[in-house]
Amino acid sequence: MKQKNNIIKLLLKTWLGILCFSLLCTFCAVWLSFQNTNSSYDNINLAYEGILLTWAIIGVIMFSAGTITLFLNYFPVIRYNNIxxxxxxxxxxxxxxxxxxxxxxxxxxVAIPFIxxxxxxxxxxxxxxxxTANNAG
Structure with a gap:
């Protein structure tokens, strides 16, 4: 029972880690993409950056929702098979x-930082x- 709880905790940490680090990387990618823009229309650039950041966050959430399948690793058949x-x-x-x-x-x-x-x-x-397999065996 303890091993099952550990696997669930590991999978949950992995999924939340993917989500958090992807959001951070995406935020940095959006920020870096606007560093080279020299324009007198700073308000327009700021609005465009906000819109792009909003859509990027939605994209990361979509990708993260797609990785819910990693919880299939709860089952030993999937967890111990590399493919x-x-x-x-x-x-x-x-x-x-x-x-x-x-x-x-x-x-x-979105996609490159997420991958x-x-x-x-x-x-x-x-x-x-x-x-964990080596320690158990």
Whole structure:
């Protein structure tokens, strides 16, 4: 029972970590994209930056909702199979990227930071699972 609670806590921390770090990276990407704009229309740039940031946050939330499937790793069949575990993390976000296209601004602002954060979280998750399997066995 304790191991099941630990797995749920690990999955919840992983999912919340992906969400928080993706929001932070997306905020930085939006901020950096407006650093090179030299314009006398600062109010318009500020409004556009706010609109872009709002849509970027919605995009990150959509991608994070797509990674709910990582909770399938609760089941040992998926957790200890590398392919199933990888698909539980990446399948829906990659399908969203294919559906939205890679030539849009949202790809650079939202998808790339999200995939980087998701990859890091996946590698950390696999390392934790390997460590718990080695300690248990």
């Amino acid at each position: 199933y575990s990888f698909l539980s993390f990446f399948l829906v976000p990659l399908l969203l990227i294919l559906w939205c296209g890679i030539e849009t601004l949202s790809f650079r602002i 980087i954060c998701l990859s890091g979280a996946y590698l950390l998750f696999r390392k934790k699972i390997k460590n």
